[in-house]
Every structure is written in structure tokens, then in C-alpha cells.
Amino acid sequence: MTRKVSIALDAMGGDIGPAVVIPGAAIALERHPDALFVIHGHEAECLPLLDKYPALKAVTTFHHADVAVKMDDKPSVALRQGRWKSSMWRALEAVKKGEADVAVSAGNTGALMAMAKFCLRTMAQVDRPAIAAIWPTLRGESIVLDVGATIGADARHLVDLAIMGSAMARVVFGIEKPSVGLLNVGVEEIKGVEEVKTAGRMLREGGFPHLAYEGFVEGDDIGKGTVDVVVTEGFAGNIALKTAEGTAKQLAAYLRAAMSRTLMAKIGYLFAKGAFDALRDKMDPRKVNGGVFLGLEGIVIKSHGGADATGFATAIDIAYDMVRHDLMAKIRDSLEASFRGPNPDVAAAGPETLP
């Protein structure tokens, strides 16, 4: 019998809090009957909700937490006020103590990342953590990282992103050697910053048994699904992600407007309603809800703050899969198997003690 998957939830995170998190967990439990939950939140708000979902309650350990991190708390404020005692911190701590295999929160990204770094610590083999998004493409799905954990990346960090992203792709797509591209701009000769070029050279020179480096890709390659893993620095990655979300909303609004403009269009809409429903379902952002924090000594999943129960359940699905297919072990494997040589940025600077 396989081991159960224990999932820690920050019930107070997100725009809504427990009224989304607890029903979301109930939905996820139906899909993963071998899941256990460790829920951290305010008992006055959570316990009455839990009573409504007896199946969930039966597999849940509940812990009261006095403090809830606010969605607009700055990371430093969240750390000062919420360390040790907030529901967010306690969910992370459950992972650290081994009481849970993964933590899920819809709380604010900056606070969650700051607390996760403090509580779980960054892996010894990587310089900085990252956030990976699962991105729907014409070919299926791709992983894009970093979408905003840190700003700026040297070549070494980009290589770390490639290693961690491909380990995640092995989990999500079940393929042995995912293809990896470095996001760059398509203007010859000014092609990207030095770090991207250096990272490309390092990845091309090999020694990475668990990934297939395919070279530079451009922004429009993401939606095409040209590679399984798109690697980029966090500033550009966050802008790419948000821009794509904005464009999708924009086109959906155009489509709605077009279909309600004339009587003929409205009649056509009725006939094609099934197709439109399938399309809406395909474009449903709740289906791809869940950023994966990589590079920490533990797995953390960030749900959109505005997610509803269905969306939050998707974030739990991702959490479950990451544990079930052992993301942490795959990342460690990949890091250990990768000959990365000395950090070129450090090497270029030379030893400081020589004249």
C-alpha cells in the first residue's frame, strides 16, 4: 500500500480565506481519497465550515492559529507579525517538521516566499528559490520559471532554473528528458543579455543528463509549446505571465461582445453553446491555478489569491502530484547528476586574495 499524502493548508490565505480553502480541500479529497489534511486557521471561522464536510473532517487534523497574514502585508511585516504564530507560517512549519509533505497557501506571494525561505531554507545546492507556473499551450502544457520569485538572474541561477524546472517537468509530464529553452529576444546580435548567453553555453556544453537543452526561445514560443520548460529571469517571466493572462481576458471579452452583437450571432451562439462551453473550460484559469515554489527544502504551492474553491482544489491537485511523484527527490537527483562547473560570475571576478 502506498503511503498517504499529507497536505498542510493555510486556511486564512487568499481574498476569501476558509470559505474557499475548506470547500476546495473537500473537492480535492474526492479526487485523491488517500490525501490527509493538516489545516491551520482561526477555529471560529474554520470549524463550522469543516463540520459541513464530514469526509474532509475525518481526514483532517486542525490547528488553531491566532494570526492571519493579510494580502497586502509587506513580506517584512508578515515575517515580523506572523512568524511562529500565523496560519501561513504554521502550514510551512508542518512541512519542516515532517507532519505534512507539502504546504498550500493562497496568501500573498511575497510573504509566503519570505516565510518559506525563513522556515524551510533554500536548498544548499541552489542560490535562490523560484516560482514555476504550469502554462497551457497548443501542444498541452509547459512549465515556465521563474515567474517572479526574484528579480535578475546570473547564468548560474538560470542553469539552476533549468535543472529544477526539468525535474518538475519529469513529475508533471512523466517524461525522462524534458526539452528546455532559454527565453530571449529575437534581434540578432543584441540577442539578450550576457547572462542568458552564458547560461546557454553552459547548458549546451552538457553534463545535464535529465534535460535536453534546445537553445533560445522567444515569447511566442511559450504558447506554441515549443519546449517543455521555458527558463527566464523573474522580472521578464512575471511580465510574460501577466501579459498572457491579460491577452486571454481581452480576447474572451472580444468574443463575448461579438457573440451578443447581432441576432444571428446570438442564434449561432445557442447552436454552438456546447463548443463555447468546452472552450471556456479549456481557457478556465482555475484549471492552471498553482505556482510551485522550487529550490526550498520542502514543497510549497501558491494558489491565486482570487481563486474560488474549484481553483484552490487545482492547487491542491498540483501539491498532491508533486508529492506522489516525489519532486524533491527528482530535484536532488538532477542537481547531483549535473556537472555545472564553477560559477562563471564568480570565476570571472577572480580570486580576491591575489594582487
Add this chain to the structure above:
Amino acid sequence: MTRKVSIALDAMGGDIGPAVVIPGAAIALERHPDALFVIHGHEAECLPLLDKYPALKAVTTFHHADVAVKMDDKPSVALRQGRWKSSMWRALEAVKKGEADVAVSAGNTGALMAMAKFCLRTMAQVDRPAIAAIWPTLRGESIVLDVGATIGADARHLVDLAIMGSAMARVVFGIEKPSVGLLNVGVEEIKGVEEVKTAGRMLREGGFPHLAYEGFVEGDDIGKGTVDVVVTEGFAGNIALKTAEGTAKQLAAYLRAAMSRTLMAKIGYLFAKGAFDALRDKMDPRKVNGGVFLGLEGIVIKSHGGADATGFATAIDIAYDMVRHDLMAKIRDSLEASFRGPNPDVAAAGPETLP
């Protein structure tokens, strides 16, 4: 009587060359009967085509050019082989000599920018040129710059982009004080790089009579049309532009697939065909074809290399509007009216001669 607008064309640029450029000019001439053309290209290819469009031929001065810059020429190669004698160079030179008011090319971006800098020179008041895109939004259109002229931007360059972009917005949208936002990422405290913060401070502190600075915007604000002008560094801007293009193509493919999947959907499509045609028209990338080079001593418009005659005509439309509404004068006005103070990057470094 208003002065005619003289437009120099590089007939050899783009994937197709004269067979797109010349019919494109003929389309644009119908919309702008007071346009004159100065066409540079290979006579064996161009003259037979020109004969097919007598109205265009009547307002065209044709010049033979031996050399055509290739779409995959590196900028350095294009400069070495194409300076003085290529159709691309000659079109730019026509602007420099005052024979034309604006140059339009579908040739490769890197080569065109390199030649434009060499031939026309960067304006004395700005450090570096930029490429601005007209971006369709839910509110109408916005201007986004820089979408790939240069990589990396200090605060001063971001402020220059705000000034030049808002001057262009005055031309394109006919408003006196366009709203301007700085593209940033939405994670508190790690909010963006230092340059973006410094540029925000400079823009907020004022002294820019021709723009209304609105603060930071995120990727999804572009499609919403939150501001008239979105300012960003060229790497992130290029990735945002390409990612949005990719997302739009992806959703169009989803829609096509959905509408052909079932008989009911096909019937619905027939009823709603008018609406779909209007939607396709709205999403037609040919309607927003034309990147505007800003910060040079002359106006240059870059058409997509893969544009057809309709798309190339749109690039000519933009060129025409920029001349007719005097983009160069508006940029100069805005630069002169803007108190920008000393370059903070230089100021921060301190005077070099002091100990």
C-alpha cells in the same frame, strides 16, 4: 493647401519584397491621396510591378539600388555590405537628405536599427533610440515601448521612453496629456529593479507637462488599456509583445478547433459567421503592423517581415500619420519642456576627478 507627405520605401525588405511593398503602397495611396513615394529597390524587380499601378507610379520617384539587405544578415554584416548602396540605406538616406519625411522598411529589425542609427543619428537629447508598438486593448489602443531596440535601461532611459512614447501618443490618440505607466512586477518589496523605482520617482516628481504619470502597471494592464503609454526596458518589452502575440494565436486556434468539432458547432458558426468575421478583423495582426523607431533624427517605421500588402499598407498609414501630425516636433517639444535634472546614474557615481 497642406504640404504633401513624402514616404521613402525600402522595396527589398521583408520575406517577399517588392511584390508586397508596391501593392501595399498602392493600397495606402488610396487612403492618402496626398502621399508621394520615393521607392528604392532593384529595378528589374520593381519597375514591372510599378507599371501595374499607374496611380502609384504617377506619384513615385524610383531609384535603383544594387544591394538588398537579407532578412538574416547580422546588423554588422548589413552595415558593411549595405551601407551607401542598399535599398534599406537609401530609404533612410532619403529622410536624412530631406527628400522624404519618413522611411518604411519590412527588412530585418537589427539591420534597420543599426543603419538608422548610423545614417540618421540618435537625437542629441536622448541616450538611445527605442521601438514603440501600437497595442490593441480593451479600451482602444496603447503604445508600448521599448519592444526590443536595446537591452537594459537605466532610469534616465526609462524617462526618455516615457517622454518619447507620450509624444507619440499625442500624435496617435490626439490627446494633450497621455497617461503613462511603468511596467513592473506585482510582488511587494521586491517590486522591480532599482532603475524602475528611480524612474518612477523622477516621473512622479514632475516637470513633464506633456504626460500624466500614473505609477507602476503590470503585464495584464497592457491588454486592459490601463494607461495610454506603457514604458519598459527592451528585453521585457519584446518578451511581453511576443508572448501576447503567441497567446492570441493560441486562443484563435482553440476557437477554430471548437467551432469545427461538432455539427451543432458548425451550424452555430454559420449563423454567427458575420460576428466571427468581425472578430477576426478585430484580431487581425495586419491592422497593428508597424513599429515606430523613436529617438532618431528622423522617422522610421518597421513593418513585420512577414506582412502582406494589407499589412504593409498599415505600416505606411502609421508613417503617414506620424508625419502629418508632426511626431518629430512633438518629441522635441516634450524633451525641451521636460525638466529631467542630472542623470541619476551619473550623479550617483559622483564626479570622477575628486579623490
